[in-house]
Amino acid sequence: MIKIKKLNKYFSDKHILKDINIEVRKGQKVSIIGPSGSGKSTLIRCINLLEIPESGEIYINGTNILNEKNISNIRKNIAMVFQNFNLFNNKNVLNNIILAPILLGLKTQKEAEKNAYELLDKVGLLDKINSYPSQLSGGQKQRVAIARAMAMNPEIILFDEPTSALDPEMVQEVLNVIRDLSKDDITMLIVTHEMNFAKNISDEIWFMDEGKIIEKGSPDILFNNPKNKRTLDFLNKIN
Numbered sequence: 001m002i003k004i005k006k007l008n009k010y011f012s013d014k015h016i017l018k019d020i021n022i023e024v025r026k027g028q029k030v031s032i033i034g035p036s037g038s039g040k041s042t043l044i045r046c047i048n049l050l051e052i053p054e055s056g057e058i059y060i061n062g063t064n065i066l067n068e069k070n071i072s073n074i075r076k077n078i079a080m081v082f083q084n085f086n087l088f089n090n091k092n093v094l095n096n097i098i099l100a101p102i103l104l105g106l107k108t109q110k111e112a113e114k115n116a117y118e119l120l121d122k123v124g125l126l127d128k129i130n131s132y133p134s135q136l137s138g139g140q141k142q143r144v145a146i147a148r149a150m151a152m153n154p155e156i157i158l159f160d161e162p163t164s165a166l167d168p169e170m171v172q173e174v175l176n177v178i179r180d181l182s183k184d185d186i187t188m189l190i191v192t193h194e195m196n197f198a199k200n201i202s203d204e205i206w207f208m209d210e211g212k213i214i215e216k217g218s219p220d221i222l223f224n225n226p227k228n229k230r231t232l233d234f235l236n237k238i239n
């Protein structure tokens, strides 16, 4: 579903992503861990073209998206959930969710609303449908952001530290929503510092450091028996 070959990204003269090669199968759940500044966000932002790499290939379903002229075609299929929610603060919850599917012509108003009800029910926020973001807690905002991402019916969803901006008591409600979604066939890439969560929901963990994926493996091997010393050092430091 996702295949990346020799991806390189620079910010001015700083080499941020160094010859990244990855493959993700349809439906796979991958968590990306690693120290701050290692390039995790930049990597997943390249996958929906929020960043444009200097070289390399990014195939989604066999098409190199770096050759694709129509970026909205790609974004329709690849949703992203950000650390800071990025909700439209001047729109209520319902409108946050239905706006993009309607604008992009994916759904009629009626279909989009029906879908929004179902999604809000799924994330436990049907009672907030008419609220504005300023009236919601951080955990509720992030659950709306997840519902909004799902409203595009994407094949791939990218999460960039979805719980890092939350007060501790709200982390679990958001992780529970992501865990529920992970039972679906959707392909997920999750940048996270929640190691227990990553261990439980992921098929594979990638450890990134200094712009490279240093080690990939099953949660069991990567957390309990990492092969690379840098992975081990990182895990020891955070525990």
Ligand code: ADP
Pocket: 011, 016, 034, 035, 036, 037, 038, 039, 040, 041, 042, 043
């Ligand atoms: P991570 O998500 O692992 O913390 P990032 O991908 O955000 O790491 O950042 C990797 C490196 O790229 C860092 O050194 C960061 O300062 C730099 N960087 C990220 N975004 C930009 C940008 N827009 N302009 C310049 N440097 C950036």
Ligand code: MG
Pocket: 040, 041, 042, 160, 161
């Ligand atoms: Mg980041």
